[in-house]
Amino acid sequence: MDEVVGTRGAAGVGAGAGNEAGVGAGAGNGAGGAAGTGADARPADEVVGISHLTVSYDGAEALHDVCLSVRDRRILAVIGPSGCGKTTLLRSVNRLVLEEPRAQVSGQVTLRGRDVARMPAEELRRNVGMVFQEPSPFPFSIWRNVTYAPRYFGSTPKRELDGLVREKLELVGLWDEVSRDLRKSALRLSGGQQQRLCIARAIAVDPQVLLLDEPCSALDVNATATVERALARLRERYAIVVVTHNIGQARRIADEVAFMSEGRIVERGTAEQVLDHPRRDETRAFLAGWR
Numbered sequence: 385m386d387e388v389v390g391t392r393g394a395a396g397v398g399a400g401a402g403n404e405a406g407v408g409a410g411a412g413n414g415a416g417g418a419a420g421t422g423a424d425a426r427p428a429d430e431v432v433g434i435s436h437l438t439v440s441y442d443g444a445e446a447l448h449d450v451c452l453s454v455r456d457r458r459i460l461a462v463i464g465p466s467g468c469g470k471t472t473l474l475r476s477v478n479r480l481v482l483e484e485p486r487a488q489v490s491g492q493v494t495l496r497g498r499d500v501a502r503m504p505a506e507e508l509r510r511n512v513g514m515v516f517q518e519p520s521p522f523p524f525s526i527w528r529n530v531t532y533a534p535r536y537f538g539s540t541p542k543r544e545l546d547g548l549v550r551e552k553l554e555l556v557g558l559w560d561e562v563s564r565d566l567r568k569s570a571l572r573l574s575g576g577q578q579q580r581l582c583i584a585r586a587i588a589v590d591p592q593v594l595l596l597d598e599p600c601s602a603l604d605v606n607a608t609a610t611v612e613r614a615l616a617r618l619r620e621r622y623a624i625v626v627v628t629h630n631i632g633q634a635r636r637i638a639d640e641v642a643f644m645s646e647g648r649i650v651e652r653g654t655a656e657q658v659l660d661h662p663r664r665d666e667t668r669a670f671l672a673g674w675r
């Protein structure tokens with residue numbers, strides 16, 4: 385129902401053992417999926433830690449032994465062919481995958497070192513913001529969209545809500561466009577404006593990580609550019625994971641890139657490493673096919 389309030393209770397992801405170093409941080413930038421290097425190899429600024437995560441649907445693996453770090457104030461772009469498990473990876477972070485009756489999960493996902501499977505649902509909802517492919521504002525006013533989660537969680541005093549709306553709309557570059565129309569229905573905004581509003585809504589309670597699943601695939605070039613500019617600003621404050629089919633977009637916005645294929649992290653590193661100097665044939669073939 386709600387992108388911020390988007391995770392419901394779930395059974396636990398079994399506690400995982402060791403893990404591999406994070407994307408981009410000193411160690412562990414090479415090809416992925418190898419044996420663990422130990423928890424001490426985790427980057428100090430890790431927000432989300434994924435350790436040996438395997439997800440199957442009715443026995444068919446969608447993710448295989450995925451190890452990944454999402455670091456603070458960075459944008460991690462996850463790229464790869466259709467069906468390789470990108471969305472499943474995002475949905476593992478906010479625990480949605482555990483609600484799939486057909487899903488079997490092993491491994492561990494942590495948020496600031498805490499096992500998400502054991503976090504109270506409300507806390508997880510507050511701390512993991514999610515934005516989907518299709519802009520999906522609530523059929524309320526712009527103001528109510530942004531204040532929905534803060535009012536639900538009671539995280540912002542009422543007298544500060546107007547200031548919060550302005551701050552979040554400025555962050556996504558929407559304030560100047562809508563400041564005179566805050567009571568207008570969000571459904572009357574353009575697609576790009578709606579998507580930026582959804583991002584503003586997702587950050588209204590200051591989540592620790594923002595997950596975006598192909599946020600621009602329903603948008604035209606200009607609207608995509610406005611969302612990318614918004615993400616560049618948000619990078620100053622949040623850990624961000626963007627699933628994208630658009631390699632150009634990954635190149636423009638990502639600090640780090642993870643290339644997935646058939647449920648595995650094939651390669652990950654800085655955007656420059658993976659996109660300009662891929663080490664794996666699979667990555668090279670994928671990038672060549674995209675051009």
Ligand SMILES: Nc1ncnc2c1ncn2[C@@H]1O[C@H](COP(=O)(O)OP(=O)(O)OP(=O)(O)O)[C@@H](O)[C@H]1O
Nearest residue numbers: 441445446465466467468469470471472473484486
């Ligand atoms: N709820 C589900 N039930 C059964 N199988 C699923 C479910 N969700 C995903 N899968 C399967 O898991 C695999 C990975 O799917 P996923 O959606 O994570 O890939 P993706 O990389 O995001 O794909 P796309 O780029 O097309 O969106 C696919 O084979 C898919 O059919």
